Each structure stands twice: as structure tokens, then as C-alpha cells.
Amino acid sequence: MSDTPTVTVQPVDARHRYEIHVDGVRAGLTAYxxxxxxxxxxxxxxxxxxxxxxxxxxxxxxxxxxVRSRGMRIVPVCPYVAKFLKKHHEFDDITDPVTPDVLAWLEARLA
Structure with missing residues (x-):
């Protein structure tokens, strides 16, 4: 028997997020x-x-x-995602900059 926890990441498209679970318990999320x-x-x-x-x-x-497998691009408004991308250049080819237009659109969507 192993003490290593089971970790899974699942897209939850209906809630606009990905969730990470540890042994079936939601441990975190990233929203989009x-x-x-x-x-x-x-x-x-x-x-x-x-x-x-x-x-x-x-x-x-x-x-x-x-996101890559879906043929989409990434816009890293989230500070953690932006920091992650600075260290993981394998996603540079699908990353777009955060612009004032995107920020205004996002603010309106989340209001």
C-alpha cells in the first residue's frame, strides 16, 4: 500500500475553471x-x-x-499564471499579452 496521494487535475468548463484534487478532495483551482x-x-x-x-x-x-490541446491561446491576468509562464517558456508560443482591452473586458464579465 502506498502513502503517495492521488493528484488529478480536471477541467470544469461549466464553472470556467480547472480544479486540482488530492485523494478526491478539491485542493485548489485556477479560474478563467x-x-x-x-x-x-x-x-x-x-x-x-x-x-x-x-x-x-x-x-x-x-x-x-x-489549453494548447484545445487549440487556444493563454492570457495570464492571474499573477501566479504570469509568474509560472516566466519560468516555463514552453508556453511562449501560445501566450498573448495582458492589454487594457482584455482587462476592461474581464472586469465587465466578472461584474
Missing amino acids: RDRDGRRVFFHTEVDDAFAGQGLAGRLVEEALTD
């Missing part, structure tokens, strides 16, 4: 809205009970890999 073939990530969180386990990085990496 879609605009013109771009997935605009605006918030990432991991529950304090799961902090320090590298879950946020795994969550974002798997979410961005899913």
Missing part, C-alpha cells in the same frame, strides 16, 4: 473566461491545508497543456 480563442486566466488558489506541495504549479501546467 474565454474570449476569441483565448483563455484568460484571472485567479489561482490552493487551500492552505495543501500549501507547499507544488500543487499550484502542477495545476497551472496541466491547465495550460489543456
Whole structure:
């Protein structure tokens, strides 16, 4: 029997987010809205009970890999996603800059 937890990342399109689960318990999420073939990530969180386990990085990496597989692009409004992308250049080819237009659109969508 292994003590290694089972970690899964799942898209939850109906709620506009990806969730990471540890042994079936939701440990965190990264939220987005879609605009013109771009997935605009605006918030990432991991529950304090799961902090320090590298879950946020795994969550974002798997979410961005899913975005690529869907033929979409990434807009990193979320500070964590932006920081992740500075260290993971394998996503540079599908990353678009955050612009005032995107920020205004996102604010209106979330209002």
C-alpha cells in the first residue's frame, strides 16, 4: 500500500475553471473566461491545508497543456499564471499579452 496521494487535475468548463484534487478532495483551482480563442486566466488558489506541495504549479501546467490541446491561446491576468509562464517558456508560443482591452473586458464579465 502506498502513502503517495492521488493528484488529478480536471477541467470544469461549466464553472470556467480547472480544479486540482488530492485523494478526491478539491485542493485548489485556477479560474478563467474565454474570449476569441483565448483563455484568460484571472485567479489561482490552493487551500492552505495543501500549501507547499507544488500543487499550484502542477495545476497551472496541466491547465495550460489543456489549453494548447484545445487549440487556444493563454492570457495570464492571474499573477501566479504570469509568474509560472516566466519560468516555463514552453508556453511562449501560445501566450498573448495582458492589454487594457482584455482587462476592461474581464472586469465587465466578472461584474
